Amino acid sequence: MGFQFPFSLSWKDYLPFDLSGTGADTTYAPETGGEVRDILRLKNGTAVTLRAAHAGDAERIQQLVRGLSLESRYHRFFYPLQEVPPDMLARFTLSDPTGAMTLLAVIQRDGQEIAIGMAQYVADPYPVSGEFAVLVADEWHRSGLGTRLIQTLICVARAAGIMRLQGDVLAENEPMVRLMVSMGFELDTHADGAYLWKASKMLEAPEWNCSPLTILARQAKAGAAQRGRAGVA
Template identity: 35%
Template sequence: MTAPKRLPPWHEHFRLPSGRELLIRPIRPEDAGPIQGAFGLLGPEEIRHRFLYALKELSPEMAQRLTHPDPNTEFALVAAEPLPPGEALVGAVARAALVPRTRDAEFAILVSHFIAGQGLGRHLMRKLAKWARSKKLDRLYGDVLDTNLPMLALAQSLGFKRVREGDGSGLVRVVLDLNEEP
């Protein structure tokens, strides 16, 4: 009997309650094409919740930037089919980036409506917090549209606190104090 094959760091299999098997892994340059292709499957509200404004397509430049994070200051994961990068359909992207001259990181997350509501967003947010803690940061934060109630509820359930709202922008900043116990 052979030992199970060990996955590289930040790689793991994730089974959704629906039975669908995903591979969570760091984003790769080869993911640019599938992410651009899947962008058209997103609804306008999903796009607005993630990008905070209407966007018709993900330009090649935006896809290039997203799939080439700076390993010193950025961390990005995808939840994709368990196929090689470039062939796998990507259903979710989670990203954190260090904020220059601070001990903070800003997060962004997008989970396709095809697989939303099955615990994947929660799992990815925990991974971003784990990465931020490994960098010895103080805070992980994100700006969320005040109409994005599922994201606001998720953030609250994970210990994020609302620190800014009501300024007329329609955004709520949610902040996780990384020095508190998870």
């Protein structure tokens, strides 16, 4: 994608996937406590691992944000954030599909795992709605990663039982507006002014195959239902 994805969750509230395409591999071992991962190949052939974020990713996420251009920071956060504050960073490492969920896209470089993108949502209130945001490192624009992140985020949120996703879109970003329309999002005027659109989508069955990462969401949904029954009892 040749543009930055300008969804922006309120930085007061803060906040968190990708699809397995042809030739993609998936590793998954929930019964042993292993990490669920999805491995895909971008348009240029690069192998990218998609997984849920965890506390150990704090510095990776910080480096991802530090490496953004000024324009990309503005598009993601709606102000030129220089450093991710500790409390926001803590929220960015949460992975609860029925609450705050972060998906990281990472690659191997010089023997280290580097974050090149992330997609997030916060369910508030669960399961009615989730506020979402997507971020792709500048050098990975036009790679197709942003689209794949949005697609997987939809899959995970739906599997978790969330009914709708919504996010803010800069009106000046015509490519993003077109992408939202093409993916079935409705665009409504925003209460904050004409420079923003409110994009929203009811989460029906998607037209693409969903990533095995949705196992995380299904497990979380079952846990939420169980907690609800226990509360009633």
